[in-house]
Amino acid sequence: MERHRECAAAIISWRDILVRLSLVGQSAERYGGLGFGNVSARVAPFAGGRGQRAFLITGTQTGGHVCMSSQEVTLVSQTRAREGWVKSQGPVKPSSESTTHAAVYDLSPAIRWVFHVHSPLLWAWSEKHSASFPRSAADASYGSPQMADEIDRLWRETTFPESRIMAMGGHEDGVIAFGRSPMEAAQPVLTALSVANIARCLNTGALCL
Numbered sequence: 001m002e003r004h005r006e007c008a009a010a011i012i013s014w015r016d017i018l019v020r021l022s023l024v025g026q027s028a029e030r031y032g033g034l035g036f037g038n039v040s041a042r043v044a045p046f047a048g049g050r051g052q053r054a055f056l057i058t059g060t061q062t063g064g065h066v067c068m069s070s071q072e073v074t075l076v077s078q079t080r081a082r083e084g085w086v087k088s089q090g091p092v093k094p095s096s097e098s099t100t101h102a103a104v105y106d107l108s109p110a111i112r113w114v115f116h117v118h119s120p121l122l123w124a125w126s127e128k129h130s131a132s133f134p135r136s137a138a139d140a141s142y143g144s145p146q147m148a149d150e151i152d153r154l155w156r157e158t159t160f161p162e163s164r165i166m167a168m169g170g171h172e173d174g175v176i177a178f179g180r181s182p183m184e185a186a187q188p189v190l191t192a193l194s195v196a197n198i199a200r201c202l203n204t205g206a207l208c209l
Contacts, residue, residue, distance in 0.1 A: 007041050007056050008070040014115075014182045015039045015058055015068060023117035023189070026061075031172065035061040036118040038095040041182070042105060043075070050106040051079050055114075057101060059092030081106065081148035096143050100168075103148035104178050107155050111178045113185040118173040122189070125196040126167035126175075133192065134158035135167040142171040151176075164188045 015038075018024040024037030040057035048054065054077045062072045074090030079102035086102065088094045095101075101114045126133040136150035147168070154160040165188035168174035179185035201207050 004043050004056055004075065005070065007043055008073045010182060011039050011041055011056055011058060011073055012068050012070070014186070017186075018115065018117055023115075023119055030118075036173075038062075038097055038101075038116050040076075040095075040098075040101045040114045042112045046109055046112075048109075051081070051102070053102070053105040053109065054078075055101065055105060057094050057098055059090075060095050062092070062095075076102065079106075082145040084143065084145060099143050100147050100151070100176065103151040104176060107151070107161075110180055112180050113178060113182050115177045115182075115185045115189060117175050117177070117189060119175055119189075119193070120173050121196050121200070122175050122192050123167050123173045125192065125199075130158075132159055132163055133165060133167060134160045134163065136169045138169040140168075140170045142168060142174060144170075146170075165192060 015024055018037060026035040038058045040055045042053060042055045056073050056075055059072045059074055062068060065072060071091045074088050074092050074094045076086050076088045076094050076098050078087040079099060081099040081103040084099055086094060086098045097116050104114050105111055126135045134154045136154060140146035140150045154166055160166050164179055165177045168176060177185050177189045197207060
């Protein structure tokens with residue numbers, strides 16, 4: 001893990017930003033008190049084939065950690081997304097969403113970052129705007145082989161390659177975004193939040209914290 005210190009630090013930094021936006025975290029009032037959301041980034045070598053595209057990812061159930069260090073980030077070196085299998089090494093178990101992240105990385109070697117966030121606002125927005133905000137099938141649960149298949153389908157059949165954002169229809173409030181950099185992965189999330197918030201303000205006349 002020592003050779004990936006800079007990447008781990010970037011993951012931790014962006015995870016902190018997403019926590020402050022309530023897109024990653026843990027709350028007794030949400031999802032049965034379980035942690036939600038995670039961040040990952042590809043690591044070299046970048047030329048690996050499908051299932052061989054190594055990445056760092058935040059550990060399982062770390063969403064609620066007030067402080068986070070490289071000890072809560074782990075390396076996933078190989079995956080078989082449709083079998084729910086990952087090979088990892090590190091001080092913690094990888095996120096249960098690791099196969100979903102792997103399925104996104106399998107789409108293109110150009111994809112270097114994946115954000116998995118939770119937003120009731122964005123999830124609801126995607127139901128009404130699926131043409132620009134694709135949505136996976138409701139029977140595809142998180143981390144499942146069906147979710148990997150849905151990610152492939154959305155890549156082939158929808159605007160997902162261009163929009164770089166999708167809602168997880170079978171995972172309450174779940175949203176996936178990707179990019180070649182963390183800034184590029186964040187952009188579709190922040191843009192969609194802005195558009196959805198403006199629409200909500202126009203409808204209600206106000207926004208309340």
